[in-house]
Amino acid sequence: MIEVERLEKNYGFARALKGISFSVQKGEVIGFLGPNGAGKSTTMKILTGYLLPSGGRASVAGFDVVAQSLEVRRRIGYLPESTPLYAEMRVDDYLMFVAEIRGVPRDKRRSAIARAVELCALERVTGKNILELSKGYRQRVGLAQAIVHEPPVLILDEPTSGLDPNQIVEVRKLIERLGAEHTVVLSTHYLQEVEKSCSRVIIVNRGDIVADGTRDELVSRQPLGGLRARVRGPETQMLSQLGELLPGCPVTVLERSPDAVVYRIDVGAGSAPIEESLTRLVVKNGWDMLELQRERPSLEDVFRALTIGSEKEVAHA
Amino acid sequence: MREGLVIFRRELRSYFLSPIAYVFGGLFLGILLFVASASSLQNGAQANMQAFFGLLPFLLLLFVPALTMRSWAEERKQGTIELLMTFPVTGAQLVLGKFAAAVAYLAFVLVLTLGLPLTLAAYGRLDWTPILGSYLASVLFASSFVAVGMFWSSLTRDQIIAMLVSLVTLLALYMLGYPQLIELMAQWLPAVCIDLLNGISPYKYFESIGRGVIDTRDIVYFACFCGFFLYANTLVLQARRQKG
Numbered sequence: 001m002i003e004v005e006r007l008e009k010n011y012g013f014a015r016a017l018k019g020i021s022f023s024v025q026k027g028e029v030i031g032f033l034g035p036n037g038a039g040k041s042t043t044m045k046i047l048t049g050y051l052l053p054s055g056g057r058a059s060v061a062g063f064d065v066v067a068q069s070l071e072v073r074r075r076i077g078y079l080p081e082s083t084p085l086y087a088e089m090r091v092d093d094y095l096m097f098v099a100e101i102r103g104v105p106r107d108k109r110r111s112a113i114a115r116a117v118e119l120c121a122l123e124r125v126t127g128k129n130i131l132e133l134s135k136g137y138r139q140r141v142g143l144a145q146a147i148v149h150e151p152p153v154l155i156l157d158e159p160t161s162g163l164d165p166n167q168i169v170e171v172r173k174l175i176e177r178l179g180a181e182h183t184v185v186l187s188t189h190y191l192q193e194v195e196k197s198c199s200r201v202i203i204v205n206r207g208d209i210v211a212d213g214t215r216d217e218l219v220s221r222q223p224l225g226g227l228r229a230r231v232r233g234p235e236t237q238m239l240s241q242l243g244e245l246l247p248g249c250p251v252t253v254l255e256r257s258p259d260a261v262v263y264r265i266d267v268g269a270g271s272a273p274i275e276e277s278l279t280r281l282v283v284k285n286g287w288d289m290l291e292l293q294r295e296r297p298s299l300e301d302v303f304r305a306l307t308i309g310s311e312k313e314v315a316h317a
Numbered sequence: 318m319r320e321g322l323v324i325f326r327r328e329l330r331s332y333f334l335s336p337i338a339y340v341f342g343g344l345f346l347g348i349l350l351f352v353a354s355a356s357s358l359q360n361g362a363q364a365n366m367q368a369f370f371g372l373l374p375f376l377l378l379l380f381v382p383a384l385t386m387r388s389w390a391e392e393r394k395q396g397t398i399e400l401l402m403t404f405p406v407t408g409a410q411l412v413l414g415k416f417a418a419a420v421a422y423l424a425f426v427l428v429l430t431l432g433l434p435l436t437l438a439a440y441g442r443l444d445w446t447p448i449l450g451s452y453l454a455s456v457l458f459a460s461s462f463v464a465v466g467m468f469w470s471s472l473t474r475d476q477i478i479a480m481l482v483s484l485v486t487l488l489a490l491y492m493l494g495y496p497q498l499i500e501l502m503a504q505w506l507p508a509v510c511i512d513l514l515n516g517i518s519p520y521k522y523f524e525s526i527g528r529g530v531i532d533t534r535d536i537v538y539f540a541c542f543c544g545f546f547l548y549a550n551t552l553v554l555q556a557r558r559q560k561g
Binding site: 011045048049050051052070071073074076078080082084085086087088089093097098100101102103145 | 320323324327330331334335395396397398399400402403404405406407558559560
């Protein structure tokens with residue numbers, strides 16, 4: 001549905017996109033993740049025809065975003081960052097305007113608007129001026145205008161930014177429902193959003209794609225973290241025994257309480273399960289294993305590992 | 318074409334949804350009618366209309382930049398331009414839709430002033446030919462100002478700057494059609510330059526049509542003038558896509 005090849009964009013001397021490539025299949029919900037200024041919005045602006053790329057090519061539904069821009073724009077619903085709307089218009093008038101300009105046939109406009117209003121739960125505010133709406137409602141009006149013409153592709157730039165937790169949940173549910181009928185590309189800062197509603201994640205950093213895959217794929221590529229053990233027993237002996245059992249694995253003491261010590265054993269990438277031998281060691285010495293836990297790498301770990309330090313360097317640039 | 322009409326309708330409606338249409342229209346009509354009726358009825362109906370059309374170009378000069386300063390600058394400031402430019406609409410359709418809406422609004426305000434000649438006609442004999450000619454000239458004149466104002470509005474996100482630069486541009490163009498200034502400049506510049514400068518001033522053509530004689534050359538002039546600035550406007554939009 002979307003093909004992007006070596007896409008580049010320069011703003012003056014700044015290189016916002018350094019030749020990214022990815023593709024999106026029909027029906028996928030893609031989460032675009034990345035720190036601020038990574039190139040998420042730029043990519044979306046090129047896909048929607050708002051900006052022209054400096055190099056490379058991109059196509060949506062088989063149409064080139066530069067040469068066949070109007071065809072591409074007909075097939076896209078777009079929610080730009082910060083949801084710009086004509087504040088002086090009424091919600092229903094605004095949706096009618098979008099339906100008209102998006103080419104919804106005259107006899108289908110009413111039903112198309114009714115569908116968008118229903119999906120976005122806007123029934124109570126259709127007669128109000130956009131100016132009077134809360135941030136949450138404005139966001140939903142923004143989503144309604146993006147879906148009113150039932151586009152095959154939806155591009156949503158930070159659809160939940162600035163919303164309160166309840167509104168975020170609502171918008172997220174809505175996106176999940178939309179994902180059933182549309183191909184969706186959304187960008188976000190919220191990692192939970194990606195975990196909940198996206199079938200695939202693309203992480204961008206400083207104009208490059210640094211990861212592309214399903215959540216589980218990305219997490220499994222991340223080296224396993226460590227093992228946390230809460231043991232009641234003498235600390236020095238425990239440490240020396242651990243050194244014998246697992247040579248080369250750094251051990252740190254995380255916490256000391258009167259009755260137990262929490263150790264973190266950095267088991268490194270791809271190591272065999274060691275929970276059994278560790279438990280046997282503790283039991284053999286007559287100590288008590290109070291807790292044993294494998295640290296699960298989360299998407300957040302993946303994100304941090306791939307993008308850390310970028311802000312510092314951006315600040316220097 | 319259809320898309321351009323949708324833009325036109327939204328823009329025109331937007332004028333009437335915001336207070337600007339009423340404040341602008343009220344002030345414009347108030348000043349114009351006050352001055353026109355102040356020159357007493359004894360001067361004769363024809364003289365009164367001359368006072369009216371003498372003031373009109375100057376008022377348009379002041380008011381049109383205030384009307385058009387919003388057209389693109391506001392869209393950019395609010396970010397709505399991003400949606401506008403991602404609708405399946407060409408740049409030319411956007412520009413023409415906005416242009417036509419502003420012209421339609423100004424024409425509407427001018428139609429409201431028809432009350433003046435109608436009243437005057439009740440008191441004395443009125444020659445309608447130059448009056449209708451002047452109305453046509455006023456609409457064309459206002460259109461050329463709208464094209465200039467929109468062009469400057471597309472270059473900035475600051476409405477005030479858009480208004481001031483438009484005002485200066487229009488003032489310069491206006492002055493070039495002013496006979497006294499032309500005579501003054503004739504002492505300094507060769508005749509070719511004078512003809513050229515005088516030739517680009519909309520004011521000259523305004524007067525020409527206002528005499529009630531509609532010359533195709535005058536119409537062509539206004540079409541070219543508007544066309545030039547509107548085309549430049551589409552180029553600015555295109556350049557923005559490139560630059561980001």
